[in-house]
Amino acid sequence: MSNQTRVRKAVFPVAGLGTRFLPATKASPKEMLPVVDKPLIQYAVEEAYEAGIRDMVFVTGRSKRAIEDHFDTAYELENELEQAGKQAMLELVRSISPADMNCLFVRQPRSLGLGHAVLCAEPLVGNEPFAVILADDLMVGENGGPGVMAQMTAAFQKQGRSLLAVQEVPLEQT
Known part of the structure; x- marks a missing residue:
C-alpha cells in the first residue's frame, strides 16, 4: 500500500450556522451538541x-471557536486534574486529541x-486522497464491527476510486 492510495486526511466542514437545530445552536455550534457524554464532532x-x-x-466559520478549543490542549485543566489525583479523568481529557493526531483549522470566509x-x-489537503465527514450525520458500524470510515478507507485502498457512503432513510422519516 503506497502513501498515495492511503487516506491520511479528513475534512470536517463545520462552518454552517446549524439552523436546523435552533434554538439549541443559537449560541453553541451544532457540532458541539452532546450525544451521551461527547460532542458530535468528537465522535x-x-x-x-x-x-x-x-x-x-x-x-470553520465565525462562532466556531469552541471546536478549536475542544481539540486543543487544556494545560490548566490537565494540571488541575493531575494535582487532584484524578488520573482517569486526566487520561480521558488527553485522549480527546492523541499525540499522533494533527488538528488543522481553516476559515471559510x-x-x-x-x-x-x-x-x-x-x-491543507493538496492533491492527495481525503475523507469528508459531516459531524451531524452520526453513523456507526453494524454489530460492533468497523466504523463506516474504516470500511470506506479499506475499500478505497482496494479500489483507488472516490467513494460515497449513503444510508437509506424511509420516506416517512424525511
Missing part, C-alpha cells in the same frame, strides 16, 4: 482516527455551501 474525529486518519482538517467549504480545505 466524527474518533471515527476518522479509528480508520487510521491522523490529519484532521476543520473548515463566506457561507457558500458544503462544496465551497470542502474547497477551502484544498491548501
Whole structure:
C-alpha cells in the first residue's frame, strides 16, 4: 500500500450556522451538541482516527471557536486534574486529541455551501486522497464491527476510486 492510495486526511466542514437545530445552536455550534457524554464532532474525529486518519482538517466559520478549543490542549485543566489525583479523568481529557493526531483549522470566509467549504480545505489537503465527514450525520458500524470510515478507507485502498457512503432513510422519516 503506497502513501498515495492511503487516506491520511479528513475534512470536517463545520462552518454552517446549524439552523436546523435552533434554538439549541443559537449560541453553541451544532457540532458541539452532546450525544451521551461527547460532542458530535468528537465522535466524527474518533471515527476518522479509528480508520487510521491522523490529519484532521476543520473548515470553520465565525462562532466556531469552541471546536478549536475542544481539540486543543487544556494545560490548566490537565494540571488541575493531575494535582487532584484524578488520573482517569486526566487520561480521558488527553485522549480527546492523541499525540499522533494533527488538528488543522481553516476559515471559510463566506457561507457558500458544503462544496465551497470542502474547497477551502484544498491548501491543507493538496492533491492527495481525503475523507469528508459531516459531524451531524452520526453513523456507526453494524454489530460492533468497523466504523463506516474504516470500511470506506479499506475499500478505497482496494479500489483507488472516490467513494460515497449513503444510508437509506424511509420516506416517512424525511
